[in-house]
Amino acid sequence: MRFKDIAINSPPTTNIPTPLYLRLMTETASNKKVRVRFAPSPTGGLHLGGVRTVLFNYLFAKHHGGDFIVRIEDTDQTRFVEGAEAYIFNTLEWCGLVPDESPLHGGPFAPYRQSERKPIYRQYAQQLIDAGKAYYAFDTSEELEAKRKEIPNFQYNQTTRTVLKNSLALSKEAVAELLAANTPYVVRICMPENEDLGFTDLIRGEVHFNTSQVDDKVLLKADGMPTYHLAVVVDDYLMQITHAFRGEEWLPSAPVHVLLWQYLFGLDQMPQWAHLPLILKPDGNGKLSKRDGDRLGFPTFAMDWTDPKTNETTIGFKERGFLPQAFINLLAVLGWNDGTDQELFTLQELIEKFSIERVHKGGAKFDYEKAKWYNQEWIKTLPATAYSHIVAPLFEAKGIALPDNDQFVAVLDTVKERCVFLNDFVLQAGFYFQTPAVVDLAAIQPKWDVKKQQFFVDLIAQYQLQTEWNSQVLEQVFKELATSQQIKAGELMLPFRIMLVGGKFGPAVFDIAAFIGQAETLHRIQQVIAQLTIA
RNA sequence: GGAGCGUUGGUCAAGGGGUUAAGACACCUCCCUUUCACGGAGGAAUCACGGGUUCGAUUCCCGUACGCUCUACCA
Incomplete structure (x- = not known):
């Protein structure tokens, strides 16, 4: 507003x-x-x-x-x-x-489950009946359904209620008889004929309705449970x-x-x-639904949900690799903003800055790309210690043995800016701890020749002699060898990277070689050379 | 059909009687980076339409269109 x-x-x-x-x-x-x-x-x-x-x-x-x-x-x-x-x-x-x-948490107004409050509602329904603001209706669901079929736009309202089976149309005696016979009934609100009903919505301002347009909603169902209307x-x-x-x-x-x-x-x-x-579908129009997520390939539930009847699991943001901080953040700014350029908010900041008046009136289409951006930002912003305990099990699930925590966290911090999802860490950091299971040989093969093969064979020999194993030394040895063999270092860097990492990604190669150690570096080079063929 | 609600780039949006109409995501170009990202610079793209009111409307008023929600003994 x-x-x-x-x-x-x-x-x-x-x-x-x-x-x-x-x-x-x-x-x-x-x-x-x-x-x-x-x-x-x-x-x-x-x-x-x-x-x-x-x-x-x-x-x-x-x-x-x-x-x-x-x-x-x-x-x-x-x-x-x-x-x-x-x-x-x-x-x-x-x-x-x-x-x-x-x-779950208790409180002074328990019970907090409406099913456990059933008797309370009946009493208020009775109060309304006594005051003439509500009435008994004995029409069965089937009867009403038939009416709806028969009469287009049929509604249980001020014009139709006079001819239906209820305590307004029936005689007192007939009603008493039906009640005495334990005939199932519902309690409906009696909408006034022509009254203006308005209220101030904190987001929309004044909103008005005429009672002639609203039907006699059921307040108490035949099973004695209230409907939402009465219960809220x-x-x-x-x-x-x-x-x-x-x-x-x-x-x-x-x-x-x-x-x-x-x-x-x-x-x-x-x-x-x-x-x-409302939160709308990214494409087309209408409320975002679970089906849209399934169709477009993104989660719509907060966490994995398994339907107990069908045993079907729907993926959640959590399991997809979202940080709760990001999830909260992206939801908060869907229909709200604080009026500044700020887009990243902690929960504490949101509490401080939130105001219901700044919530939009119009619905917003959900944009999964932007949602991913929020997650990436949060992964980048937070120190890896904030989520290493969530990420570690993901590695373990892949059978990757982890080093001590300090080293693990250090690795996460160096690769975190390449991760959109927490699950990305497995790919982006897995090669630090384990020989790559798959190597993108196809990216090396086309340009692989005798000279390059010889270079790497010689490189193994050189690296084997190294007593000092750090990235500066490794880079220097690598480049000197390239120069002496008159090959551009640039042509060798990519194959080298793929040998160590498995693909065209990851941080500086020599840092990786330094981290994984001499034996493992040599092992990875050797292994890949063996798989390549010279045309 | 009826009622209610809504409408600023492709998306999220700031703003609001006079502005070059912010910013972000996505897209394109370039720089950085011997990979991928990150980062940086730039680009394309918008006030649904028609009437008013006004010196001046994207902004205020009225219509229209379009969209959405509801129209259950569901919430």
């Missing part, structure tokens, strides 16, 4: 500078401690959009010295997935976003949530929530809403 949007809404007579007004509005609205919640459904892996929602919640809370709560919204038992909740907490831990309250409002109230951030896809149902607040707890108690822009 821009300052001007606020200015429009503020009385023209107040001469409070807009930034202050804005601050009053968002920060000290009611002198209450800031409390935000992330409320995921445990239905699968957490994708980019979800993590960004957590992140913005977390940053806002911590920026204001408030609490960050995680509440599990598991009211739909048909969609419940085993392991999904644990996955969510593992992801938060990896990202370094520690909840102050959650089913009740729990946000009970858990004293002051600011509620969620994806933009929730905007159309905001009027239902506003109305519920009005009926149940009073608008002055309502948290301030902010509807976050």
Whole structure:
């Protein structure tokens, strides 16, 4: 939201500078401690959009010295997935976003799983029915489905509810009878006929709806579980949530929530809403989905997720070789920036600089290239000691034995600027610790001749005599030999590199030779010569 | 269909009544580097359209187009 949007809404007579007004509005609205919640459904892996929602919640809370709560919204038992909740907490831990309250961390407002709060919601639903703000509806799902098929754009609303099976259309006696017979029913909100429902969104400014356009949403399902609509409002109230951030896809149902607040707890108690822009597909249009990642070859989940039913694993950013610092960073700047040129932020800096007003209104297409850049930057920026413990197992998995830690870290630091992913270290540094398994012979072969072969044979002889083994000496011997044989050193450098490294990459060759030692250097040269043929 | 929301280079974006309209990613050229990266210099490329308001609109207003989200006893 821009300052001007606020200015429009503020009385023209107040001469409070807009930034202050804005601050009053968002920060000290009611002198209450800031409390935000992330409320995921445990239905699968957490994708980019979800993590960004957590992140913005977390940053806002911590920026204001408030609490960050995680509440599990598991009211739909048909969609419940085993392991999904644990996955969510593992992801938060990896990202370094520690909840102050959650089913795992406890807290004064437990339980934090909606399935464990079932009785609470019924009581509020009853309150609404008693006040005439909600009603029983006995129509079965099948009946309604048939209606939708039959009537285009069918909605359960003020015009249709009079002819459907509910406590508004039926006689009191009929309703009592149905209830007594334990007929399954849902509770629906009774939307007023023609009222303007508006609220101030922290990102979008004033947003308005007319109640005539919104249908009578189900509040309590036939199984006694609340729908999201009832549950968020009740729990946000009970858990004293002051600011509620969620994806933009929730905007159309905001009027239902506003109305519920009005009926149940009073608008002055309502948290301030902010509807976050969506993360879009890189190509085409629409919300980024797991399928897009699969299709385009990049992760959309934070960490690997294995579906317990299909046993199918979806790759995550973590396993792809992303640093959590980079992951957090790239998500934070997708739809937000601090107004300066800065692009690299630590979590601490994000907490300090974050402001919900600077979040964009429009969705952002996800750019994996840029995401990779962030990771590369973070790998480069951080000392290797920060991630050597993550990288070491990757080498071990390939059967590469590692030297002592100091040496290992030193090697990582020398090659880190060539790594986009943590996994790249295996290729970029593996040759320091192990003879290359594959050597790019094809890159040497075409220009290989008797003279070059002789050079390397002689080089082996020369190097064998060396008692001092450091890069300066090795380079000097190499060049002198080249000169004496009237071959340009440049023509020999690449073959030499490939012999030692396996391919056309890596840091200075003589440094590598110095590191791997005399015996190993000679061994690698010999081995490759043996595999080359002279045309 | 309806409602709501959105729209600055290919992408992320700063900015906002008068500017040569920042910066980053990607792309191209060159330098550095006897490899690959890193780094450095440069290049190409943009305010969706139409009306207003105004001396002046990318910026403010109104339309239009386009896009997205929702339209479930899912969240």
